[in-house]
Structure formats: C-alpha cells, structure tokens
Amino acid sequence: MHHPLHTPICDYFGIEYPIFLAGMGGVSASALTAAVSNAGGLGILGGATMDVALLREEIKKTKELTDKPFAVDLLAPIPDMIRPQIEVVFEEDIRIFVAGLAVPAEFMSEMHDRDMKIVVMCGKVRHAEKSEAAGADVVAAQGTEAGGHTGEIGGMALIPQTVEAVNIPVLAAGGLANGRGLIAALALGAQGAIFGTRFIATPEAEAAPGYQEALVAAKDDSTVRSRSYTGKPARALRTERTDEWEAKADEIQAFPMQAGISAREGVMDYMGRGDHFDPKRMFMPSGQGVGLIHEIKPAAEVFADIVSEAEATLQELTKLATPATA
Ligand SMILES: Cc1cc2nc3c(=O)[nH]c(=O)nc-3n(C[C@H](O)[C@H](O)[C@H](O)COP(=O)(O)O)c2cc1C
Known part of the structure; x- marks a missing residue:
C-alpha cells in the first residue's frame, strides 16, 4: 500500500513521492539529481549551462549514482541553441524531458516517437494551454515566487487556474521549501511540487559556498x-x-x-x-521561500524533512476537519 502523499503522477513517472528537484542549470548536476531520485522523488538534471561534453558526462554520472528515474531540463527559447544538447538527450536515452522558458515545439514529435515524457515550465495559464496544445504531457505552474527566470503571477493564483485550464497533470513550483508547501500545492490541485532553492543549500548542489551561506541568511524579502x-x-x-x-x-x-x-x-x-x-x-x-532555509544539510535529509512535515501537516488538517466529540 502506498503512503498518503502518493499521487497518480508518482505512478506516471515511476517515483515514490510527488517531490521534484528543479532542473536548475548547472546547480542540479549528477550528485543532487541522483540524491533526490534515490530518496524517492524525481531528480531533474539542469543541463542549461552545460556544453555537450559536460551534459553527457553528467548524465552518465547520474546513471552510475542511481538506477531510479530522472529527467533532464534544458532552456528552450532558441531551438537552434539547444539542438546539440537535445541530440545528447536522445543518444543517452533520457525518458523525461523538462523544458524551461519556452515550449520545445520543434522537438516534441520526435520526443514522443521515442516515447519520452515532456514537462513544460509555465508562468501563465496561456503558456500552459499552449504547451498542452503542442503536446506536453505535464505542465509545471511556476509562480513568481520562484528563483531564477520567473513570471509575474503568484503561485497561489496561478496553480489552481492552471489546473482548471488544462486536462494534463500540473506540478507546482515557486517559493515552496517545506512539507507545508507540498501539501498546499496538492490542495491547489497540483499532483506534485518542484523544489529549487531549498535544494541549493545542500552539499550535493553545485553552488558556491558563499551563495549557500547567503541563502541561509536570507529572509522572505531578500x-x-x-x-x-x-x-x-x-x-x-x-x-x-x-x-x-x-x-x-x-x-x-x-x-x-x-x-x-x-x-x-x-x-x-x-x-x-x-x-x-x-x-x-x-x-x-533564489525563491521567496528562502527564509525557510536555516541550514545546509544533505539532500536526503531535506527530502526526508519535506516528507515528514507533509505527513504531520496532513494529520493536523485531518484533526481540524474532524469535529471534536463531546
Ligand atoms: C539557481 C537556479 C537555476 C535555475 N535554472 C533553471 C533552468 O535552467 N531551467 C528551468 O526550467 N528552471 C530553472 N530554474 C527554475 C526552477 O526550475 C524552479 O521553477 C524554481 O527553482 C522553483 O522555485 P524555488 O526556487 O522557489 O523552489 C532555476 C532556479 C534556480 C534557483
């Protein structure tokens, strides 16, 4: 029997928990990607800043570190810019592709011919609708709270409107940094939550120590x-x-x-x-949830904390919803 956090998208991707590592360009390299996949989530390798040789090397290293599913993310605003990286993704038989910044329309039919699953990051309902029409299998509604390139609409508003607008599963991203965030994402109709900034403050992330320390010190308005x-x-x-x-x-x-x-x-x-x-x-x-990061600790611990907080939050909610017996 599955635990209470298991959503249909877990079966779709072959993972245990609906917890996703954001495909942060360069930061989410093999060590972090494998750590999240090994913990039971979906690691997403951030290939955006990698040249062809490094991308191939990082994919191979990830395969050595985990036999669980993982994805590769590339930024797709200018298709010609990522064509060589896409070839590596094909040659390495990557099963899940995540597209940032734009719908990778040009590559979608070949990806589907190869039986790949395509996730598109979206900052507006219109982008999600366009992605669905172009053949995306899943969209991620990324609220303005997110670290990195991001739109203007807050996740609290964007996520349920995206869920209403499309017929494919929706993931939530932006400003989520603990188990409460995961439960909130599920309550808004998403089937899973993407965590970016929280995972930067881990030893597995490819991040400068000064950057990690700055994240620990930062607050909601930083x-x-x-x-x-x-x-x-x-x-x-x-x-x-x-x-x-x-x-x-x-x-x-x-x-x-x-x-x-x-x-x-x-x-x-x-x-x-x-x-x-x-x-x-x-x-x-950095995302706006950065004030929830209090220490640098291994990704598996961050992951386990998200799971246990989410389970505790579910119990709290169940108590709130259950009238006390006299
Ligand atoms: C350092 C950093 C790099 C990122 N690079 C990418 C990227 O290359 N491709 C992409 O789709 N999203 C990228 N993102 C956005 C994430 O996919 C995700 O939406 C975001 O991290 C979620 O918000 P959070 O950081 O508040 O958790 C990046 C985010 C950060 C913080």
Whole structure:
C-alpha cells in the first residue's frame, strides 16, 4: 500500500513521492539529481549551462549514482541553441524531458516517437494551454515566487487556474521549501511540487559556498525580480549590483546580451567554478521561500524533512476537519 502523499503522477513517472528537484542549470548536476531520485522523488538534471561534453558526462554520472528515474531540463527559447544538447538527450536515452522558458515545439514529435515524457515550465495559464496544445504531457505552474527566470503571477493564483485550464497533470513550483508547501500545492490541485532553492543549500548542489551561506541568511524579502543579470526577469538575492542596474533599468540589454555583459563582469559564477565570489555583485538566484532555509544539510535529509512535515501537516488538517466529540 502506498503512503498518503502518493499521487497518480508518482505512478506516471515511476517515483515514490510527488517531490521534484528543479532542473536548475548547472546547480542540479549528477550528485543532487541522483540524491533526490534515490530518496524517492524525481531528480531533474539542469543541463542549461552545460556544453555537450559536460551534459553527457553528467548524465552518465547520474546513471552510475542511481538506477531510479530522472529527467533532464534544458532552456528552450532558441531551438537552434539547444539542438546539440537535445541530440545528447536522445543518444543517452533520457525518458523525461523538462523544458524551461519556452515550449520545445520543434522537438516534441520526435520526443514522443521515442516515447519520452515532456514537462513544460509555465508562468501563465496561456503558456500552459499552449504547451498542452503542442503536446506536453505535464505542465509545471511556476509562480513568481520562484528563483531564477520567473513570471509575474503568484503561485497561489496561478496553480489552481492552471489546473482548471488544462486536462494534463500540473506540478507546482515557486517559493515552496517545506512539507507545508507540498501539501498546499496538492490542495491547489497540483499532483506534485518542484523544489529549487531549498535544494541549493545542500552539499550535493553545485553552488558556491558563499551563495549557500547567503541563502541561509536570507529572509522572505531578500529577493528581487530583475532583468539585470540575464536580460529576462529572474528572481535572485538582492545585491548592490541589482540596485545599481534597477536605478538605470532602461540601459539593461535584452536576453542573452545582458547575460554576456554579466558573464564578462564575472558575476554569473554562482556554481562556484572559479575562485572569485563577491556576494555584493554575484547572481544568486533564489525563491521567496528562502527564509525557510536555516541550514545546509544533505539532500536526503531535506527530502526526508519535506516528507515528514507533509505527513504531520496532513494529520493536523485531518484533526481540524474532524469535529471534536463531546
Ligand atoms: C539557481 C537556479 C537555476 C535555475 N535554472 C533553471 C533552468 O535552467 N531551467 C528551468 O526550467 N528552471 C530553472 N530554474 C527554475 C526552477 O526550475 C524552479 O521553477 C524554481 O527553482 C522553483 O522555485 P524555488 O526556487 O522557489 O523552489 C532555476 C532556479 C534556480 C534557483
């Protein structure tokens, strides 16, 4: 018998719990992806910042670390930009593909021919409808609370409206960082919840120590949605640099030019690959739920906490809904 958190989407993806690791570009690499899959959720490898060789290597490493299902996420705004990575996804026989930023219409029929499942990240009901029409199997309703590139609509409003608008399963994302968040997502009609920022504060994440420490110190009002790092609105910890650029917002370039400016300035290394980390200027993507992160601990512990909190929350709710006997 399954535990009470098991939703139909768990069977669809072959996982135990409806807990998903966000496919955070570069941050969700093999170690974190495998840790979440091994814990019984779905790890999503964030391939967005990886070149073809690194993506292949990270997929192979993930396969060595887990025999459970996992997915690969790529950003799909410019199809030609990700074509080589898509070839790797095909060659490595990835079963679940997650698309950020746009509907990967061009690749969908081939993916379905290969019997792959396609999840599309959406910030608006209209995007979810478009994704469903294009053949997506699942949509993720990502509220503005989310870390990284994000839209304007709060999850509390977006998730139930997405559930009402489409006939395919919906996942919830954005600002969720504990078991209460998972239960809230299920109550809003989602079949599972995607956690991004919470999993950055784990040793398995590819994240600079200064970034992880900044997340632990941050509160609910520490983030800002700004175009200043990539040219597209992205939620990150507010820094001196975000303040400077927001004061001259008309000078911010379009995506991906602004990302080039930021890279040349050395402020895009939140993964900590280099040795220069300036917390006053670095891009540190973060969701608004960051105030719930109090320590850096192994992903399996974060995962187990989400499960036990969610179960406790369900019990609390059941008590609330059950009239006390006199
Ligand atoms: C560091 C970071 C990188 C991200 N990169 C991607 C990405 O490459 N592709 C994508 O679909 N979403 C990306 N996201 C968004 C996540 O998929 C997810 O929607 C978000 O993390 C959920 O909100 P939360 O961070 O508040 O949990 C990123 C988020 C963060 C924090």
